[in-house]
Amino acid sequence: MSVALRTTGLGVRYRRADALRDCSLAVPAGRIAALVGPNGAGKTTLLHVAVGLLTPTSGEVSVPGRVAFMAQDKPLYDTFTVAEMLAFGRRLNRVWDQEYATARLTGLGIPLDRRTARLSGGQQAQVALTVALARRPDLLVLDEPLANLDPLARHDVMRSLMVEVAEQPLTVLISSHVVADLRDTCDWLIVLGGGRVQVSGDVDDLLAEHLALTGPAELVDTPPAGTRVVEASRTGRQARLLVRGAPVLDPRWSARPVDLEELVMAYLRSPQASALPALAAVRA
Numbered sequence: 001m002s003v004a005l006r007t008t009g010l011g012v013r014y015r016r017a018d019a020l021r022d023c024s025l026a027v028p029a030g031r032i033a034a035l036v037g038p039n040g041a042g043k044t045t046l047l048h049v050a051v052g053l054l055t056p057t058s059g060e061v062s063v064p065g066r067v068a069f070m071a072q073d074k075p076l077y078d079t080f081t082v083a084e085m086l087a088f089g090r091r092l093n094r095v096w097d098q099e100y101a102t103a104r105l106t107g108l109g110i111p112l113d114r115r116t117a118r119l120s121g122g123q124q125a126q127v128a129l130t131v132a133l134a135r136r137p138d139l140l141v142l143d144e145p146l147a148n149l150d151p152l153a154r155h156d157v158m159r160s161l162m163v164e165v166a167e168q169p170l171t172v173l174i175s176s177h178v179v180a181d182l183r184d185t186c187d188w189l190i191v192l193g194g195g196r197v198q199v200s201g202d203v204d205d206l207l208a209e210h211l212a213l214t215g216p217a218e219l220v221d222t223p224p225a226g227t228r229v230v231e232a233s234r235t236g237r238q239a240r241l242l243v244r245g246a247p248v249l250d251p252r253w254s255a256r257p258v259d260l261e262e263l264v265m266a267y268l269r270s271p272q273a274s275a276l277p278a279l280a281a282v283r284a
């Protein structure tokens with residue numbers, strides 16, 4: 001399995017505060033990886049290091065292929081038409097696939113002669129995405145590309161990313177603090193909390209490894225054998241646990257699978273918890 005991005009012991013310090021601490025992760029090639037975390041978790045900082053805009057204070061980052069980056073504010077020039085935006089991209093980039101860019105935008109019904117300021121938010125996101133894709137990257141890094149889009153446009157952008165990954169050798173790393181947007185599209189999950197990587201792994205594996213348990217309140221501090229508690233709470237006579245490790249055979253607990261949002265929220269509410277498969281499992 002080849003790796004599109006690997007960081008080892010990565011740290012970034014701004015003046016006196018650490019934005020990232022000891023971040024080690026790997027994203028296998030061909031995945032759509034979600035980078036989620038609350039405001040200030042360090043997502044943008046991690047993406048900037050990955051694309052070479054920022055030099056880490058400590059640790060290492062490795063991106064073996066060509067990388068393209070779409071910044072948070074969808075960098076388009078308001079006075080440019082879509083065609084002029086493409087011409088600009090072509091002049092700036094050594095590798096540029098004009099035929100692909102034109103065909104993609106035409107296929108999406110976006111008029112090439114329209115000024116970018118007069119496009120809808122969803123169309124602007126698609127133009128910015130096309131400019132990044134026309135550089136034919138191996139790794140496409142997107143910082144909150146869905147911000148300010150309505151639910152339909154968010155869905156369209158994510159669906160179109162899935163099509164791109166299916167049709168070409170491409171890895172996507174996409175940051176968001178809205179897990180629901182990524183649920184149907186992303187197959188790799190990285191959770192960043194307070195500058196630390198809490199979770200990094202295959203979405204299906206992570207979902208299969210975790211369970212939501214309900215049991216008698218007095219068992220809140222004695223979880224079933226073989227499980228590791230991510231989050232525990234007690235309401236009235238019931239204890240609720242979200243645990244890593246399955247199956248649970250103790251009949252005093254009833255178990256059900258978790259969804260992606262529950263899993264992410266449990267880790268974010270428990271900053272000390274982590275689910276980090278051995279990096280050796282993802283070989284370069």
Ligand SMILES: Nc1ncnc2c1ncn2[C@@H]1O[C@H](COP(=O)(O)OP(=O)(O)OP(=O)(O)O)[C@@H](O)[C@H]1O
Pocket residue numbers: 014015018019037038039040041042043044045046177
């Ligand atoms: N240029 C900077 N100088 C000083 N501190 C910074 C700088 N950029 C970011 N920080 C701090 O580093 C931490 C991580 O910020 P970062 O923007 O990477 O987080 P984020 O997860 O992308 O947040 P958001 O979801 O709000 O975009 C925050 O505490 C932020 O205030």
